[in-house]
Amino acid sequence: MSQHLEGKVVIAGDFNAITSQAEKEGGGQKSATTIATFTNFIDSNELVDIGMVGRPFTWTNRRQGENLVKERLDRYLVGMEWKLKFPNAVVHRLTESGSDHAPILMETKPQSWHSKRWFKYQERWCGEEDVKRIVSEV
Template sequence: MAWKDGCDIKVTSSSSFYIQAIVKDAANDVEWSIIGVHLSCSEQVRSAQFQEISVMMEQNQGGIAILGDFNSITTPEEKDGGGDTPLSSMTAFNLFIGDNDLVDLGMIGRQYTWSNRRAGNELIQERLDRVLVNAELLQSFCQPTVLRLAENGSDHAPLLLDTTPWMEK
């Protein structure tokens, strides 16, 4: 995670798969929580991680953004190439999103955030990275926007969460 000047970030907890912090945004005079994640490729481990994130969300009040590599997709349309993603994996992810009343902010840019970087019929692309927010965060900002940036040597594209896209910078 990286942030701009004018944001005061205080890491409150972390583990092998997440970093949780409080963000004090001076431009908007808003305080909110952010949870950066890199979830497991294992469906069973990821399910336990979803539960842990849900508990963290219950313990926080106010706006929350969860962002990063979820290693899961919500629909078959979020994948191109390779075999089918198990329905159970997509269902678990969608239940996590729904049970926690989260909204996917979508993104501006290319559709996929990960690629195995192979050619031809061996190419697999997926939207594994995203920004999910709760209603309180949406109420705190006019129109938060997510930009998909270019990959620079990684197989994942970085995402930029812009909480002040219409404000003069």
């Protein structure tokens, strides 16, 4: 059974499926039928995968060497109306912390400026009263 999705839709999460063999590294290949089923769902509902910034895989089986498998199972799929409303949206792959999945975060209005200077933390700042005051106010 299929339900057609329309408009300003966003679907995000672990789909437990990939759209091509390029979204998998290690282990055996996924079946062409499994991939086709997922891509047909995306296409038939006129959804767009808005991609991801960072390392390409969001899941790992956490094994070592030849037994290591990585896949891009997590993603954001959006409808065309939504994509037109947020054309600059970007998805960031964040660092895993305890899970076999890396969290992903969508930013609908990403900052376009980039500082040419690196921020450097100085431990001595912790002892400065003005720094403590400014941090607590912010």
